[in-house]
Amino acid sequence: MKLGDIINDVSLDVKTCNVCLDSVITGAYVSDLLSDVMANAKDGNVWITLQTHLNIVAVASLKGVKGIIIVNSRRVDEAVLKKAEEEGVAIMVTPLSAFEVAGKVYQLLK
């Protein structure tokens, strides 16, 4: 399934500009700990987190994660969005909790 389809189906608010939303998403990873994501996220995952720290972009980029879904309507700093645009990582925001977004994405991908 393409990232763009997940965005539509879960009604995510895309915050980055000019980042390709055609990447194929094969799974997801839910974590707020960068080391955990470094160890366990896989290429083709979309990452669901409450973390909005600048380092999330570098971690996503290193792991081949094409999109980060920020939960609970957390505000994402301009600097983070700019870095994400440079790295080609899409950042989306949702008012839902991590549990509920995970649930919805799981239904779509299974």
Place this chain on the structure above:
Amino acid sequence: MTLAEISEILDALSIVSPEETDDVPFHSVCSADLMSDVLYYHAPNSLLITGLTQPHVIRTAEIAGIKAIVFVLNKKPDARTIELAQQKKIPLFSTPYCTYTASGKLYEAGLRSLRDA
């Protein structure tokens, strides 16, 4: 949903068993590694799914009114955490699934996240 049902869906191992008399049904789940997330958003009487196993997770659970904790990816807490959970009567489980899969399975089974006002 009871803890027994949740535990079965998650193929979970019980680390600290619930008291026999205390089989309240769960309606709400919180999946989080950031403790303030648990404290800020979530309604009391929720289940917590997390990748952290330190004692302060148990204390957060107690303060936030979390009624049971599931550790993901087969993580096992140390003796201190277990002892604190026994003392606070907070059942602990360990599931082989990651937070995403564990959340997905429980969502599919009908559980949701209830928010704190």
Place this chain on the structure above:
Amino acid sequence: MPLNIDGCIEGSYQLIGGNFATAGEASTCLKLKLTELGVAETIIRRASIATFEAEMNVIIYAAAGWLHYYITPHGIKIRIEDMGPGIEDIELAMQEGFSTAPEWVRELGWGAGMGLPNMKKNSDLFKIDTVVGEGTTVEMVINIP
């Protein structure tokens, strides 16, 4: 309903910076005390969340600190004083998601920039005084209506 107590019950706990193993103990002791006094559950919840976040801030950022509590029939006042680095920009620190916590603290599940907003959310009166290089004092009141 006001608490049925005479005057003011007060006490304090010492907090040691960096000690994650016992972090949260003071707040849970206070929670137990409030429960024993028969304070309503929703008020206990607000008081303990606010106190817990403040206690964690001392553990994370400061060398040491004190938690003082004053329980009167009409409210709970909590004052947390620390010998910490102080806060440079309070307005920024009050924003959800802003944090100066180092990576190792984030890996423990703290330092996501929700602490101060959460203290404010759960108290009826929230006051913070800080001097960079000296420390921070947070005062919170939770009313018992």
